[in-house]
Amino acid sequence: MAAVSSASRKAFDARVARTLGDPGLQEVLRSGQDYMQDLCEAAREELDWPAWLDAVGEVRRHTVAHLDHYVEQFAHNVEMHGGVVFCAADAAEAREYVAELARRTSSRLIVKSKSMVSEEIALNPALEATGAEVVETDLGEFIIQLCGERPFHIVGPAIHKSLEQIRALFSTLAGEELPPDPAALTQFARRQLREKFLSADMGITGANFGVADTGTIVLVTNEGNGRMTTTLPRTHVVVMGVERLVPDLEGLEPLLTVLPWQGVGQRITSYITAITGPRREGDADGPDELHVVLVDNGRSAILGSAYQDILHCIRCGACLDVCPVYRQIGGHAYDSTYSGPIGAVLSPLLEGLPRHAELPFASSLCGACSEVCSARIPLAEHLYGLRRDAVAQGLGSTAWRAGFDGFATATEHPSLFGLAERAARPLLRLFAHGETVRRGLGPLAAWTHTRDLRLPEPRAFRRLWRQRPPGQGGRDPGGERKAGGGRDERGGRSAP
Amino acid sequence: MRRAAFLERIRAQLRRSGDPPVPPAPHPSPEARSRAAADAPVARFRERLKELEVTLFPVASREAARRSVGALVEERGWATTCAPASLRWPGLPGAWVDESREAQFGLAEARWALAETGTVVLDNRGEAARGHSLLPAASGFLVAESRILPRLGDALRRLAAAPDDLPACVSFVSGPSNTADISGVRCVGVHGPAEVFVWLIAGE
Numbered sequence: 001m002a003a004v005s006s007a008s009r010k011a012f013d014a015r016v017a018r019t020l021g022d023p024g025l026q027e028v029l030r031s032g033q034d035y036m037q038d039l040c041e042a043a044r045e046e047l048d049w050p051a052w053l054d055a056v057g058e059v060r061r062h063t064v065a066h067l068d069h070y071v072e073q074f075a076h077n078v079e080m081h082g083g084v085v086f087c088a089a090d091a092a093e094a095r096e097y098v099a100e101l102a103r104r105t106s107s108r109l110i111v112k113s114k115s116m117v118s119e120e121i122a123l124n125p126a127l128e129a130t131g132a133e134v135v136e137t138d139l140g141e142f143i144i145q146l147c148g149e150r151p152f153h154i155v156g157p158a159i160h161k162s163l164e165q166i167r168a169l170f171s172t173l174a175g176e177e178l179p180p181d182p183a184a185l186t187q188f189a190r191r192q193l194r195e196k197f198l199s200a201d202m203g204i205t206g207a208n209f210g211v212a213d214t215g216t217i218v219l220v221t222n223e224g225n226g227r228m229t230t231t232l233p234r235t236h237v238v239v240m241g242v243e244r245l246v247p248d249l250e251g252l253e254p255l256l257t258v259l260p261w262q263g264v265g266q267r268i269t270s271y272i273t274a275i276t277g278p279r280r281e282g283d284a285d286g287p288d289e290l291h292v293v294l295v296d297n298g299r300s301a302i303l304g305s306a307y308q309d310i311l312h313c314i315r316c317g318a319c320l321d322v323c324p325v326y327r328q329i330g331g332h333a334y335d336s337t338y339s340g341p342i343g344a345v346l347s348p349l350l351e352g353l354p355r356h357a358e359l360p361f362a363s364s365l366c367g368a369c370s371e372v373c374s375a376r377i378p379l380a381e382h383l384y385g386l387r388r389d390a391v392a393q394g395l396g397s398t399a400w401r402a403g404f405d406g407f408a409t410a411t412e413h414p415s416l417f418g419l420a421e422r423a424a425r426p427l428l429r430l431f432a433h434g435e436t437v438r439r440g441l442g443p444l445a446a447w448t449h450t451r452d453l454r455l456p457e458p459r460a461f462r463r464l465w466r467q468r469p470p471g472q473g474g475r476d477p478g479g480e481r482k483a484g485g486g487r488d489e490r491g492g493r494s495a496p
Numbered sequence: 497m498r499r500a501a502f503l504e505r506i507r508a509q510l511r512r513s514g515d516p517p518v519p520p521a522p523h524p525s526p527e528a529r530s531r532a533a534a535d536a537p538v539a540r541f542r543e544r545l546k547e548l549e550v551t552l553f554p555v556a557s558r559e560a561a562r563r564s565v566g567a568l569v570e571e572r573g574w575a576t577t578c579a580p581a582s583l584r585w586p587g588l589p590g591a592w593v594d595e596s597r598e599a600q601f602g603l604a605e606a607r608w609a610l611a612e613t614g615t616v617v618l619d620n621r622g623e624a625a626r627g628h629s630l631l632p633a634a635s636g637f638l639v640a641e642s643r644i645l646p647r648l649g650d651a652l653r654r655l656a657a658a659p660d661d662l663p664a665c666v667s668f669v670s671g672p673s674n675t676a677d678i679s680g681v682r683c684v685g686v687h688g689p690a691e692v693f694v695w696l697i698a699g700e
Binding site for chain 1: 497498499502503504505506507509510511512514516517520544580596597612613614615620621622623624625626627630648649652653655656659662663664665666667668669670671672673674675676677678679680681683685686687688689
């Protein structure tokens with residue numbers, strides 16, 4: 001039963017411990033969240049915020065509910081404008097298509113704009129296997145590519161890297177000592193990457209949104225790497241999740257109003273680029289070929305399930321910026337492309353609960369994620385739902401499972417319950433300091449390792465109730481049962 | 497995967513008959529949108545440009561804009577400028593170049609501007625290259641005052657009204673290229689221009 005989980009649970013705990021034990025990282029996480037929350041306050045004052053979130057939720061709900069129609073329409077319109085559309089059932093199909101395209105177009109140098117889906121399908125190694133050099137051009141992605149790491153945050157992939165770490169990294173690349181100055185380091189990256197852009201054969205981007213009605217690809221960036229990637233190389237490849245569509249251009253307004261506030265705390269990003277087909281006859285620049293790879297990779301299996309609305313997500317990252325658990329454990333603890341509350345729901349759904357059984361439990365169920373969500377997705381409810389699914393599939397930890405089984409048995413047997421009630425305080429007291437248990441043993445440690453536990457009150461509620469002064473109303477708990485056998489009453493009476 | 501099978505899988509999961517959906521109602525409600533829209537678009541646009549650290553030159557006419565652009569190019573000592581043919585007036589200090597990548601300064605004409613966000617909307621088609629407003633380290637835009645719209649949705653609705661006229665690339669540009677990827681410090685000029693200038697033409 002717990003065979004799947006004990007090893008992966010240990011690995012998860014180790015990843016969590018690494019972040020918790022790194023004071024620098026803890027500070028980055030705290031200040032990052034506080035900074036984003038301050039910025040977003042402004043949006044809530046300036047706009048009729050709930051109405052815009054409702055609008056985002058409605059556009060996304062409608063699109064996903066009729067996804068087959070909009071995918072068909074989108075593909076048709078991309079092709080109308082001279083683009084090529086490939087439908088990839090899974091990661092392997094998507095990788096093979098892009099790798100084959102790289103071979104066919106003899107692409108030796110490939111520049112990439114930020115794309116979480118390309119991370120999800122592990123595209124880079126497949127392209128490198130064709131002999132091509134693959135360069136991430138989003139500054140954060142560039143940094144983590146040099147480090148060989150995963151994104152730490154879906155919007156800010158390298159927020160966990162300190163100035164000194166980046167300085168050292170770039171200095172190695174430069175072959176000289178660079179100053180610890182963000183502006184100078186940014187200019188160094190600009191020069192490095194400009195050269196790559198100018199000689200790249202292929203550019204790969206994600207898509208923030210696709211517009212079904214016009215076949216338009218929409219990219220939202222601040223750095224301009226999305227524009228460079230779609231301007232200079234002769235082949236442009238878009239790798240996008242099949243669900244990231246809107247019906248029409250007007251449907252973009254709520255999404256493009258809410259996304260910049262939630263993602264980077266700005267009214268708008270520096271660049272929003274709307275691409276409709278490859279360059280036209282007479283256009284001065286732009287790619288000759290445009291390929292759009294629509295990636296399913298587990299998404300269609302979510303349609304029609306209780307979790308369908310997870311596909312409404314617009315990847316703004318707001319849930320990461322409010323999550324008290326992400327605040328402590330950071331992005332790498334999740335061991336998946338997507339981290340934070342969205343990752344804790346999406347990754348188990350895309351890759352299976354056995355692979356990510358810990359993630360739904362990496363949550364306090366406080367509901368901050370549901371409250372902040374751009375698309376009104378009830379993330380906390382889904383985390384709870386996935387916990388139930390995990391338990392139903394026998395994926396909980398042994399101690400945890402034993403605890404709940406024990407609790408279930410006790411509640412079904414009133415005498416046992418009464419016994420446990422009386423035994424709990426004296427037993428727990430062995431581990432207590434004052435009224436609080438801080439360090440338990442065995443199964444109890446699973447709880448006290450991360451939480452405090454108060455000792456139960458000396459007199460249980462059921463006893464107090466029975467001893468209430470006469471004339472105070474109400475019925476005896478278990479009063480209905482008394483006539484039938486009175487086992488719980490007997491248990492109660494013999495209480496010390 | 498064959499597209500038909502790909503679509504069929506989605507359709508089956510959704511248990512949909514395949515009938516075309518009824519398009520969603522306008523989003524968000526017109527009331528919410530108007531509350532967000534600017535009352536005085538020109539003043540709001542100027543305010544936003546300032547917040548975005550864009551240098552604004554208010555000018556009375558296109559001719560005045562030309563003189564002002566020339567003066568800036570001279571002052572900065574830019575040797576090379578790129579622009580579509582329609583903007584390449586004679587007498588500019590320095591040289592006009594065809595290749596955006598060789599230019600120190602690029603000039604472009606805004607199709608619209610958006611008051612609420614300080615955005616210029618560019619049609620990149622024909623001679624109006626994508627690179628003009630992207631590759632040079634400094635970027636200038638000519639904006640006719642009458643072309644200022646309240647907000648993003650107003651431009652999107654205009655684009656949607658003429659789908660056959662949609663160019664291969666429309667750019668919405670709001671201030672300089674920037675990042676905060678290195679220790680959260682905002683830095684400009686990552687891949688695109690570090691400096692942005694707007695000539696706001698009152699007479700047009």
